[in-house]
Amino acid sequence: MATTRDVLAMLSELVTLTALDEGSPQSFKVRAYEKAGLAIQSDGRDVTTLTQGQLVTIDGVGKATASKIIEFVETGSVEKLDKLRVLYPPAFVELSRIPGVGPKTLKLLRSQLGVENVEQLRDAIADEKLRTLPGLGATSEAKIHKAIERLGLTGKDRRTPIADALPLAERLVDDLRALPETTDARYCGSLRRMSETIGDIDITVASTTPEAIMAFVTSHHEVADIVVSGATKTSFLTAGGLQIDVRVVAPEQYGAATMYFTGSKAHNIALRQRAIDRQMLLNEYGLIDTSNDTLEGDDRPVIASRTEEEIYAALDLPYVPAPLREATGEVDAAADGTLPELITRSHIRGDLHYHTDRSGDGRSSVEEMVKAAHDQGYDYLAITDHGVDLAINGSTAEEMLEHRDHIGEVAAAYPDMTLLWGCELNIDGKGGLDYDADFRALFDYTVASVHSHYDQSVVEQTDRLIAAIADPTVNSIGHLTGRYIGRRPGIEIDYDAVIDALVAYDVALEVNGALQRLDAASDVVRKAVAKSVKLVINTDSHHTSELGRMEYGIRTAQRGWAPKELVVNSWDKATFLSWAGHAAS
Secondary structure, three states: OOOHHHHHHHHHHHHHHHHHHHOOOHHHHHHHHHHHHHOOOOOEEEEEEEEOHOOOOOOOOOHHHHHHHHHHHHHOOOOOHHHHHOOOOHHHHHHHHOOOOHHHHHHHHHHOOOOOOOOHHHHHHHOOOHHHHOOOOOOHHHHHHHHHHHHHHOOOOOEHHHHHHHHHHHHHHHHHOOOOOEEEEEEEEEEEOOOEEEEEEEEEEEEOOOHHHHHHOOOOOOOEEEEOOOOOOEEEEOOOOHHHEEEOOOHHHHHHHHHHHHHOOHHEEEEEEEHHOOOOEEOOOOEOOOOOOOOOHOOOOOEOOOHHHHHHHEEEEEEOOHHHOOOOOOOHHHHOOOOOOOOOOOHHHOOOOOOOOOOOOOOOOOHHHHHHHHHHHOEEEEEEEEEEOOOOOOOOHHHHHHHHHHHHHHHHOOOEEEEEEEEEEEHHHHHHOOOOOHHOOOOEEEEEOOOOOOOOOOHHHHHHHHHHOOOOOEEEEEEOOEEEOEEOOOOOOOHHHHHHHHHHHHHEEEOOOOOOOOOOHHHHHHHHOOOOOOOOEEEEEEHHHHHOOHHHHHHHHOOOOOOOEEEHHHHHHHOOOOHHHOOOO
């Protein structure tokens, strides 16, 4: 049965493929699907239970879109979408990830050069054919070539960005957990370890009736092609070409199976060696006692298998969270008691990068966004709408002052939560910031971010960041490199120099929880942690539906070994406000 999240995913795919078909991301149909998706998110109802007449009463959902939603809910597919998938297969859609290759350019590449995939595009670039096309040239050709290399769109082993894979995995796991035959279900593999890109999705299901689970999986609307279908395992391809492996195990083996299929391989090897040292065997079925040589096979006692926690405990280890399981010292640290007290969702006291419809790209009002934050249980919140220098999305000084007054009015209804009037300042090509210094000093809290000038040299990018960090009105640096994973490479910088500047000027480094960003990346977080850089984990929410990003930011920070004490928005209100330069209130 389809859910509202499935409907939203369907509309999102329609947006992508229709933009290719229309040759423009701004066409009427594309905007209609986008508008409908946002309207459904804001409405909050389960749209799969609504009639077509009820759907069109949602402001933003037209008759044509409503009919597609009904078709999807009733049949599990949409004829229009199926036709678009044939016209624009996954290998062609992948081209749209490349900066500088928009829908119009893609149509040109296909019609004039017969380009259908990345390999053919690379060949066309090598033959210098792109520069012969209208609107392109040698410079554009070189930029596209560099983007392909930096995005890693080379070789046969393609990776899927986490922003595409994780929502799909979450939907599938939710569907599986809803089955009465399911005891538990979880996505595993590199996705659970919070890798930025993944090869495929592994899902483990605990059930005593695997045949029911397999029947459900093979008939699921995400299945485009069955690769393998057996008694306890089904592998299938989605319409986007992503392989998903679903395995069913007995409930008493669920912990061992999820540990095994989560990996990493090197982490599992380290655990298996630890088991051997203790006369035990660790595999996907459990942790088995091998100390008695007279016992073999199933006669050997199982020490632990139902939960991962039990297995770690039986190996004399504390539980190691999945994002750490990369064999980068976590097993030794767990053994000698030096694993940090990692930041968790329960520690977070506020969000400090948060937009409203005061930003041109914000989609929820101040009232809606503040209520959503209050519902999260936050003690403080920084509303950081865009500064004036960001084209289209920014606000003038006069508009910002009006915004401050509005925030103050809304704050009266939430006496237990401190609302900070903030700003996301735009870092220009030289490190300059929005407004003058005196006006910037009025803000309660600021996050400074890169939104432009992505092609500068490493030295220039590093210098502009350090200049912003050195500005006394800056509290934090947002989405450090400005990357979109798998779609836009971030700026190239000297990380050590930037980290040293963050330490010197006591400025926090953001871990942005938007799945397309996860910026700063986990390896950068670990470098920062090693020098005790203060961190801040934010959602960068532009709509009330996006507050769940906090969990993704936390997992990325965990992957970077971030301890609770370094995360400023885990601090109590008085401590945080003192650091930010304000008296507690």
